[in-house]
């Protein structure tokens with residue numbers, strides 16, 4: 001496990017700071033290693049930008065992306081899942097303010113300000129929310145065919161070979 005990256009969310013947002021990096025899924029908490037994940041040696045790219053919205057609320061904009069290999073729940077072969085999440089997390093000073101804001105806006109993502117915030121915990125939460133509950137190919141077997149076609153640049157040569165034999 002890597003050293004965790006801690007930020008002071010209030011200062012980060014107030015000073016409109018930016019942080020970006022790449023972390024392997026392997027180095028994140030095991031709770032993100034869903035049994036559906038075929039390969040945990042996958043890079044996750046992230047970026048966090050702080051700021052203040054037009055209602056003078058501090059926020060953190062978080063972007064998480066990566067290409068995950070998940071086991072298809074139908075054929076158990078890997079399927080690619082493109083993780084590409086963007087979320088604005090509004091920071092509140094009091095629990096009550098967060099509750100009030102969520103009543104007005106059900107879609108709102110928010111948290112109560114802490115002195116220290118673990119960036120990787122944020123990432124882990126986003127990854128967990130983004131993972132499909134039951135990943136499946138659109139059409140099982142198609143992936144496999146695509147791959148074969150790509151490996152053989154000239155399908156006619158293959159056909160000719162088949163005719164000969």
Ligand SMILES: [Zn+2]
Nearest residue numbers: 072075137140
């Ligand atoms: Zn499948």
